[in-house]
Structures are given as C-alpha cells and as structure tokens.
Amino acid sequence: MKTFLFIGSNSDIALTAKKNIENNGNRVICISRQPFDTFSDVLIGNPVTNELPEIDEKIDGLVYFPGSITLKPFRSLKQIDFQNEIEINVLGAINAIQKYSPKLTEGASIVLFSTVAVQVGMPFHSAVSVAKGAIEGLTRALAAEFAPKIRVNCIAPSLTNTKMAEKFLSTPEKEEAAGQRHPLKKVGQKEDLANAVSFLLNDTSKWMTGQILHVDGGMSTLKV
Numbered sequence: 001m002k003t004f005l006f007i008g009s010n011s012d013i014a015l016t017a018k019k020n021i022e023n024n025g026n027r028v029i030c031i032s033r034q035p036f037d038t039f040s041d042v043l044i045g046n047p048v049t050n051e052l053p054e055i056d057e058k059i060d061g062l063v064y065f066p067g068s069i070t071l072k073p074f075r076s077l078k079q080i081d082f083q084n085e086i087e088i089n090v091l092g093a094i095n096a097i098q099k100y101s102p103k104l105t106e107g108a109s110i111v112l113f114s115t116v117a118v119q120v121g122m123p124f125h126s127a128v129s130v131a132k133g134a135i136e137g138l139t140r141a142l143a144a145e146f147a148p149k150i151r152v153n154c155i156a157p158s159l160t161n162t163k164m165a166e167k168f169l170s171t172p173e174k175e176e177a178a179g180q181r182h183p184l185k186k187v188g189q190k191e192d193l194a195n196a197v198s199f200l201l202n203d204t205s206k207w208m209t210g211q212i213l214h215v216d217g218g219m220s221t222l223k224v
Contacts, residue, residue: 020197063111064092067089090134093112094138107206109205160190187217
C-alpha cells in the first residue's frame with residue numbers, strides 16, 4: 001500500500017482522484033483549508049500562509065490542487081489580482097513542497113497543475129497565465145533538481161466541468177459552445193483529470209519527469 005498527500009483536497013478533481021487511488025488499495029492523506037462533509041479525516045492547513053500540519057509518516061506522492069480562474073481584461077487587472085494568483089498557484093505549491101518533500105520516499109511523484117492558456121495565448125488570461133507559467137517552470141526546475149529520486153510532472157488542462165468552472169458552463173448552451181472550441185468537441189470532465197493524476201502518481205509513469213501533460217481536448221496542439 002502506498003500513501004499519497006493531497007493538498008487542496010476538496011476539489012472535484014481531488015475527490016475523484018482520491019476515490020480512484022483508494023479503490024486500488026492505497027491511502028490518501030488530505031489537507032484542506034477547512035473541513036468538509038465528504039470525509040472526516042481531513043487535516044486543516046493553508047499552504048498560502050504556510051500554516052501546514054506536521055505529517056510523521058513517509059509519503060509516496062504529493063499533489064497540489066489549489067488554483068483559480070481570474071479572467072479579466074489586462075487593463076482592468078490590479079497588482080493585487082496578480083499577487084493573489086501567484087500566492088494561490090505558485091507560493092502555496094512552493095510552501096507545500098518545501099514542507100513535505102523531506103517526507104517523500106525514493107521514487108515518489110509530485111504532481112502540479114497548470115493550464116492550456118500557458119501554451120495557447122488567450123484573451124483575459126494574463127493573470128492566471130503568469131502564475132501557471134511559473135508553475136511549468138517550477139515543474140522542470142524541480143524535476144531536474146530532484147532527479148533521479150523524485151519525479152515532478154504537471155497537468156495542463158483546458159476548461160473542465162468542475163465547481164470552479166461552473167459559471168462558464170452554467171447552461172447546456174454554454175457547455176456546447178465551450179466544447180466546440182476544442183478539437184474533440186467537448187469540455188473535460190473531472191474524471192479525465194483525476195485519471196491523469198492517478199497515472200502520474202503510479203509506477204505506470206515511472207519513466208516520466210519534467211513533463212507538462214496536456215489534458216485539453218487537443219486545444220494546445222491541434223487546429224481543426
């Protein structure tokens with residue numbers, strides 16, 4: 001049995017990935033900023049403020065889920081908007097990795113999250129693209145530094161049907177229009193990203209590190 005650490009564990013993707021991992025006989029330790037009803041053993045912590053609980057046992061993988069979608073015209077963005085994006089997406093991940101990397105076993109896997117908007121320029125995405133671009137750089141730098149003992153990879157999704165994106169997919173018409181912008185003509189589902197998390201944590205991906213895995217319906221590379 002392996003033990004994995006999920007930070008920001010109350011997201012739709014995290015909850016689905018947790019179920020996948022536990023169904024395979026492994027264990028997930030969950031850290032969230034607040035308790036939630038889905039399960040009772042969540043640890044309380046805030047990676048942005050670096051208030052993170054101690055963990056005594058060794059862990060075989062770490063996933064940092066927190067993210068945000070701040071979409072505004074560049075001219076209307078304030079410095080605080082960029083600061084918030086960087087704090088949630090980048091500094092929180094750095095704090096978590098610095099805190100828990102000494103607990104990682106040899107052969108462990110770290111999984112981070114970016115966005116397709118880093119690869120494909122999109123209007124109104126400047127704040128989140130700045131932050132997630134930093135995550136992609138961090139992924140490659142840590143993969144080089146931690147090799148060969150620890151793998152570091154990153155998932156870069158396009159729009160996915162989760163609570164975070166519900167305002168963009170709040171009607172069937174909006175979801176259909178969003179899907180049509182992708183070569184596969186549909187938006188992603190939480191299971192698509194949860195499966196990618198499970199893949200990067202387990203030994204099936206043991207020869208992958210420093211990679212940005214584009215789970216994006218083909219948006220980053222195809223024009224059809």
